[in-house]
Amino acid sequence: MSSYPWRHLFVKRDEELAWLLSAWHDARAGKPRFVTLLGESGLGKTRLIQEFYRKLSREEDPGSPDSPEGYWPDAFTRESG
Numbered sequence: 001m002s003s004y005p006w007r008h009l010f011v012k013r014d015e016e017l018a019w020l021l022s023a024w025h026d027a028r029a030g031k032p033r034f035v036t037l038l039g040e041s042g043l044g045k046t047r048l049i050q051e052f053y054r055k056l057s058r059e060e061d062p063g064s065p066d067s068p069e070g071y072w073p074d075a076f077t078r079e080s081g
Contacts, residue, residue: 013048020052
Protein backbone atom coordinates (compact mmCIF):
# COMPACT_ATOMS: atom_id res chain seq x y z
CA MET A 1 0.00 0.00 0.00
CA SER A 2 1.25 3.47 -0.84
CA SER A 3 2.50 5.63 2.02
CA TYR A 4 0.74 8.53 0.25
CA PRO A 5 -2.93 7.54 -0.18
CA TRP A 6 -3.77 11.04 -1.47
CA ARG A 7 -1.46 10.76 -4.51
CA HIS A 8 -4.38 10.00 -6.85
CA LEU A 9 -6.23 13.22 -5.93
CA PHE A 10 -6.44 16.08 -8.40
CA VAL A 11 -7.82 19.17 -6.69
CA LYS A 12 -8.30 22.77 -7.89
CA ARG A 13 -6.14 22.48 -11.00
CA ASP A 14 -8.95 22.37 -13.56
CA GLU A 15 -8.04 25.77 -15.01
CA GLU A 16 -4.42 24.76 -15.58
CA LEU A 17 -5.50 21.43 -17.05
CA ALA A 18 -7.92 23.19 -19.42
CA TRP A 19 -5.09 25.49 -20.50
CA LEU A 20 -2.83 22.51 -21.27
CA LEU A 21 -5.59 20.77 -23.20
CA SER A 22 -6.24 23.96 -25.18
CA ALA A 23 -2.54 24.17 -26.07
CA TRP A 24 -2.68 20.48 -27.10
CA HIS A 25 -5.67 21.09 -29.37
CA ASP A 26 -3.95 24.13 -30.92
CA ALA A 27 -0.84 22.04 -31.62
CA ARG A 28 -2.94 19.29 -33.21
CA ALA A 29 -4.55 21.94 -35.42
CA GLY A 30 -1.15 23.02 -36.72
CA LYS A 31 -0.49 25.88 -34.30
CA PRO A 32 2.51 24.66 -32.28
CA ARG A 33 2.82 25.66 -28.66
CA PHE A 34 5.69 25.66 -26.20
CA VAL A 35 4.57 25.15 -22.61
CA THR A 36 6.69 25.56 -19.50
CA LEU A 37 5.48 24.73 -16.01
CA LEU A 38 7.21 26.67 -13.29
CA GLY A 39 6.69 26.39 -9.57
CA GLU A 40 8.32 25.47 -6.34
CA SER A 41 8.78 21.87 -5.32
CA GLY A 42 5.61 20.23 -4.07
CA LEU A 43 3.10 22.50 -5.83
CA GLY A 44 1.74 19.74 -8.08
CA LYS A 45 3.50 20.19 -11.43
CA THR A 46 4.08 16.47 -11.85
CA ARG A 47 0.53 15.64 -10.76
CA LEU A 48 -0.84 18.15 -13.27
CA ILE A 49 1.13 16.51 -16.08
CA GLN A 50 0.01 13.05 -14.95
CA GLU A 51 -3.62 14.15 -15.17
CA PHE A 52 -2.99 15.78 -18.56
CA TYR A 53 -1.43 12.53 -19.81
CA ARG A 54 -4.36 10.52 -18.41
CA LYS A 55 -6.77 12.74 -20.34
CA LEU A 56 -4.73 12.32 -23.52
CA SER A 57 -4.50 8.56 -23.21
CA ARG A 58 -8.14 7.96 -22.31
CA GLU A 59 -10.09 10.74 -24.00
CA GLU A 60 -8.01 12.09 -26.87
CA ASP A 61 -6.55 8.76 -28.00
CA PRO A 62 -8.69 5.89 -26.71
CA GLY A 63 -7.18 3.41 -29.15
CA SER A 64 -8.44 1.22 -31.94
CA PRO A 65 -8.75 -2.52 -32.66
CA ASP A 66 -5.21 -2.47 -34.11
CA SER A 67 -3.76 -0.55 -31.18
CA PRO A 68 -5.94 -0.96 -28.07
CA GLU A 69 -3.98 1.55 -26.03
CA GLY A 70 -3.55 4.05 -28.86
CA TYR A 71 -0.50 6.24 -29.23
CA TRP A 72 -0.55 7.38 -25.59
CA PRO A 73 -0.35 4.15 -23.54
CA ASP A 74 -2.35 4.11 -20.31
CA ALA A 75 0.58 2.53 -18.43
CA PHE A 76 2.23 5.87 -17.66
CA THR A 77 -0.36 6.76 -15.04
CA ARG A 78 -0.84 3.35 -13.48
CA GLU A 79 0.50 3.13 -9.98
CA SER A 80 2.42 0.08 -8.89
CA GLY A 81 2.57 -1.51 -5.49
